[in-house]
Amino acid sequence: MDIIDRYLRTFRSENTKKTYRCSINKFFKVIKADPKTYLDEERDYEEDVIKLWESLKGRPPKTVSTTMSAVKGFLKKYKILRNAEIWEELDRRTHGNRARTMDEVPTPQQLKEILRYGTLKDHALFLMVSSSGMRVGEALQLLPEDIDMSHIPTKVIIRGEYTKTGNKRLTFISNEATEALKAWLKQREGYIEGAVKKTNFGTEKAADDPRIFPFVYNTARKSWIRMITKAGYDEKDLETGRYKYHVHSLRKFFRSRLTLKVPVDIVEALMGHEGYLTGVYRRYTTEQLAEYYQKGMEELIVIQTPLDTSAINEQLQRLKSDNLQLRTDLNRVMDMLMSSNSMYKDDDGFLSGTVRWKTYEDGSKQILEFDKEARGFIPVGRRIPAEEVKSPDWQIIEIKEVENYAKSLRRRGML
Numbered sequence: 541m542d543i544i545d546r547y548l549r550t551f552r553s554e555n556t557k558k559t560y561r562c563s564i565n566k567f568f569k570v571i572k573a574d575p576k577t578y579l580d581e582e583r584d585y586e587e588d589v590i591k592l593w594e595s596l597k598g599r600p601p602k603t604v605s606t607t608m609s610a611v612k613g614f615l616k617k618y619k620i621l622r623n624a625e626i627w628e629e630l631d632r633r634t635h636g637n638r639a640r641t642m643d644e645v646p647t648p649q650q651l652k653e654i655l656r657y658g659t660l661k662d663h664a665l666f667l668m669v670s671s672s673g674m675r676v677g678e679a680l681q682l683l684p685e686d687i688d689m690s691h692i693p694t695k696v697i698i699r700g701e702y703t704k705t706g707n708k709r710l711t712f713i714s715n716e717a718t719e720a721l722k723a724w725l726k727q728r729e730g731y732i733e734g735a736v737k738k739t740n741f742g743t744e745k746a747a748d749d750p751r752i753f754p755f756v757y758n759t760a761r762k763s764w765i766r767m768i769t770k771a772g773y774d775e776k777d778l779e780t781g782r783y784k785y786h787v788h789s790l791r792k793f794f795r796s797r798l799t800l801k802v803p804v805d806i807v808e809a810l811m812g813h814e815g816y817l818t819g820v821y822r823r824y825t826t827e828q829l830a831e832y833y834q835k836g837m838e839e840l841i842v843i844q845t846p847l848d849t850s851a852i853n854e855q856l857q858r859l860k861s862d863n864l865q866l867r868t869d870l871n872r873v874m875d876m877l878m879s880s881n882s883m884y885k886d887d888d889g890f891l892s893g894t895v896r897w898k899t900y901e902d903g904s905k906q907i908l909e910f911d912k913e914a915r916g917f918i919p920v921g922r923r924i925p926a927e928e929v930k931s932p933d934w935q936i937i938e939i940k941e942v943e944n945y946a947k948s949l950r951r952r953g954m955l
Contacts, residue, residue, distance in 0.1 A: 543575055547617045552706040555677045563610035566952075570595045579618055586626045593630050600782075644784040650773065651842045654785070657770040661731060662763050663843070664717070664724035665753055665791060668696075671714035671840040673811035676760055679703045682752045687713075687721070692835055694718045695826070703812055707950045710826065712833045713811040716844045716896040725752070761787055794840065801836030858941055895942050905929050907945050921945055 544564055555639045568575050571588045584793045590613060596604045608630060616622050646654065651670060667678050674696070681702040688695040693712045711821030713721070732754055736747050753760075769772045773785045780948055791811060798807045806829060809820035819830075857932040896908040898919055906919040921944060928937055 542577060543618065544614070547614050550617075550703055550783070553703065554681070559606060560610040560613075563607040564614050566595075566607065566612045567592050575718075580657075582668060585615065585620050586624060589621065589626055589630070593633075643786070643792065644773075644775075645789055645796055646773070646785055648797075648840075648842050649770075649927075650785075651790075651793065651935070654767045654771045654773060658729055658763065659768045660720070660724050662767065663720040665760060666764070666787075667717035667785075667842060668713050670790040670793050670842065671717045671837075672696060672711040673798075673807070674698065674711060674793055675791065675812075677757055678812075680751065680753050680755070680760065682851065683750055684725075684752060687752070689718055689722070693830060693837060694721075695830070698812070705812065705814045707807070707812070707814065707817055709812050709817060710829070711812075712830060712837075714837050715838045715839060716817060720843075721752075728752070728754070796832075797839040798836045800839050802832045806832050824925045849893055895945065902926055903929060907941060920948070 544561060547564075549559060551557050551560065564575075568578070570592050570907075573581070573583070575590070589608075589611065591610065593604070608627075612621075612627055621627070635636040651666075655666060658666065665676070665679060668674065669676055672679075678698050682696070682698075686697050686699065688697075693715065694711060694717070696711050698709050698711065700706050702899060703709065732747060732749065735754070765774070765783065768783065768785050775784050776782060777784055795807055795811060799811075805820055806824065810829075811835070820841050824832075896917065898906050898908045899919075900906070900923075904921045904923055907918045907921045908917040910916070911918045921941060923939060924941065928934065931937070
């Protein structure tokens with residue numbers, strides 16, 4: 541194991557290892573030294589560091605900061621320039637560590653136009669990233685068992701060895717990203733077979749690649765550049781020469797869209813920003829986080845057309861109004877029906893009016909009364925047998941039953 545590998549094995553994140561390896565290799569290239577013999581040579585180490593720093597002039601401050609940090613840690617590992625003032629001096633001369641490129645965050649419509657020129661794997665990858673807040677490097681490390689599509693919404697577990705901070709976290713992807721992922725998984729094996737045929741090295745490893753997206757970051761980046769170029773969004777920053785709509789803009793898209801509906805601390809935790817993870821996981825359960833995500837998922841829709849609820853709401857209001865009118869009309873009709881038995885007392889105190897009767901098949905009769913709750917006529921009082929109805933005294937019997945019915949109405953305050 542060489543001195544670079546021994547240094548890098550202390551880091552957990554594969555992305556950090558790759559970035560730092562590039563930085564240290566650049567260092568040795570600039571100072572024209574061999575890593576195998578560097579520690580055994582008598583060198584002006586401060587001069588080596590200054591040469592590296594000068595070679596980075598004109599580069600974005602964040603790139604300078606990352607490169608210098610990698611080399612600083614490397615040299616300190618081997619007890620070189622541990623407490624030297626050179627590091628503080630170069631920090632002062634590096635104007636901050638903010639990125640100088642003016643990033644542009646795509647709108648849903650712009651992202652839709654960009655993805656129009658993508659393949660199935662592009663749709664799956666970039667919709668997952670834009671709807672989850674994952675880094676592209678994290679998404680490229682995912683295994684099938686890291687994704688639970690039976691959960692609503694689809695849950696993604698990002699293992700600690702994939703993340704920049706080394707902390708495991710969970711996030712979610714949108715419904716349209718889930719559909720794109722399902723479509724990609726159906727074609728994944730065919731993609732691998734084609735990739736194996738095209739390459740002359742690493743064939744066995746590529747064929748057995750268990751990752752959902754079996755390709756490297758550079759492949760994803762090239763796909764993104766191809767799409768933004770065809771869509772006309774390939775403008776570059778005049779100062780840094782970097783694309784304004786670069787692949788990392790998708791994380792900013794996620795943050796800017798989801799915070800419209802979801803608390804910022806939850807969004808930051810889903811993105812993996814360490815200052816929020818512990819607090820959010822302590823306050824919210826997985827299901828509560830899922831509920832919050834679902835509330836804001838509509839803001840992350842790109843390809844599928846969001847449901848226009850304005851027309852539906854207008855129709856619902858009209859239906860409510862119509863329903864209210866129907867209820868008013870129905871109550872009016874029912875009141876009329878209730879008064880269909882128009883019992884009243886005349887000026888001389890005699891009971892007068894009309895009463896509705898029901899005649900059964902056997903000839904028997906019974907008074908009918910309209911019931912508002914039942915919304916229909918119901919029989920009340922005594923059911924008069926057919927023989928009484930046919931008797932010569934029927935009129936007397938009828939009057940007596942009507943009087944009894946009138947008493948019932950009085951007791952109920954209806955007469």
